[in-house]
Amino acid sequence: xxxxGIGKYVIVLLLFLSTVGSTYAQKFSPSSYIAEHKxxxxxxxxxxxxxxxxxxxxxxxxxxxxNSRIAQHLNNHFGIKGKNNSRxxxxxxxxxxxxxESYLDFISFLKRRKSTTNLFETSDQxxxxxxxxxxxxxxxxxxxxxxxxxxxxxxxxxxxxxxHQQASKGTLAKAAVQEKQEDLLLSAMEKDDSSISFRSSQSxxxxxxxxLSSVAKRxxxxxxxLKRRNNLQSSKLSIGQRLLL
Numbered sequence: 001x002x003x004x005g006i007g008k009y010v011i012v013l014l015l016f017l018s019t020v021g022s023t024y025a026q027k028f029s030p031s032s033y034i035a036e037h038k039x040x041x042x043x044x045x046x047x048x049x050x051x052x053x054x055x056x057x058x059x060x061x062x063x064x065x066x067n068s069r070i071a072q073h074l075n076n077h078f079g080i081k082g083k084n085n086s087r088x089x090x091x092x093x094x095x096x097x098x099x100x101e102s103y104l105d106f107i108s109f110l111k112r113r114k115s116t117t118n119l120f121e122t123s124d125q126x127x128x129x130x131x132x133x134x135x136x137x138x139x140x141x142x143x144x145x146x147x148x149x150x151x152x153x154x155x156x157x158x159x160x161x162x163x164h165q166q167a168s169k170g171t172l173a174k175a176a177v178q179e180k181q182e183d184l185l186l187s188a189m190e191k192d193d194s195s196i197s198f199r200s201s202q203s204x205x206x207x208x209x210x211x212l213s214s215v216a217k218r219x220x221x222x223x224x225x226l227k228r229r230n231n232l233q234s235s236k237l238s239i240g241q242r243l244l245l
Contacts, residue, residue, distance in 0.1 A: 033065035048240040053159035
């Protein structure tokens with residue numbers, strides 16, 4: 001009787017450990033991953049023009065929606081290779097201090113590669129197919145079916161809905177920011193602060209469609225002043241670029 005009791009205890013313990021292990025291994029489901037990371041994807045879309053659907057789909061594909069070993073131990077959700085200081089696993093993939101940092105580096109990765117940087121100038125944030133095709137042609141993955149799998153992920157979970165939802169919200173947010181900046185400028189002028197000293201502490205993040213000329217006009221300054229303040233050699237701007245005013 002005693003052995004039978006111990007046997008049952010061992011079986012229960014093994015089942016418990018198995019359940020805990022499965023829970024750890026499957027931290028996210030597709031729906032829970034999307035719910036947790038859609039906001040950072042939409043924020044990056046507004047700031048840089050990369051569709052939120054593309055950001056989410058690549059992350060889901062490369063990290064098994066957050067359940068891969070490099071996602072769990074290195075916060076790497078995009079399969080970008082590089083150095084890491086992990087003692088938990090040995091890997092050629094890059095380590096990050098947070099998942100958000102991994103998302104930010106994905107955008108930076110696309111910007112710093114010559115084969116994808118042109119996408120920021122030629123592709124609309126609603127044209128996710130063009131973005132996926134361009135990233136695939138750049139050699140982001142050596143797997144021939146990579147682009148079709150990423151596109152299938154977008155279609156399966158209707159991720160393109162986030163592209164259109166945030167577009168309208170982003171317009172409202174941009175208008176709110178502009179109104180706040182104008183209120184601050186008016187307040188500064190009423191206190192007889194110089195507009196130059198006020199602008200020196202401000203910055204502007206470039207959005208799609210803006211030029212150096214339109215930014216200069218918006219803040220009542222000159223193109224040459226913006227070039228000089230930001231050490232620009234040309235008038236070309238990049239989406240997401242921060243300008244000192």
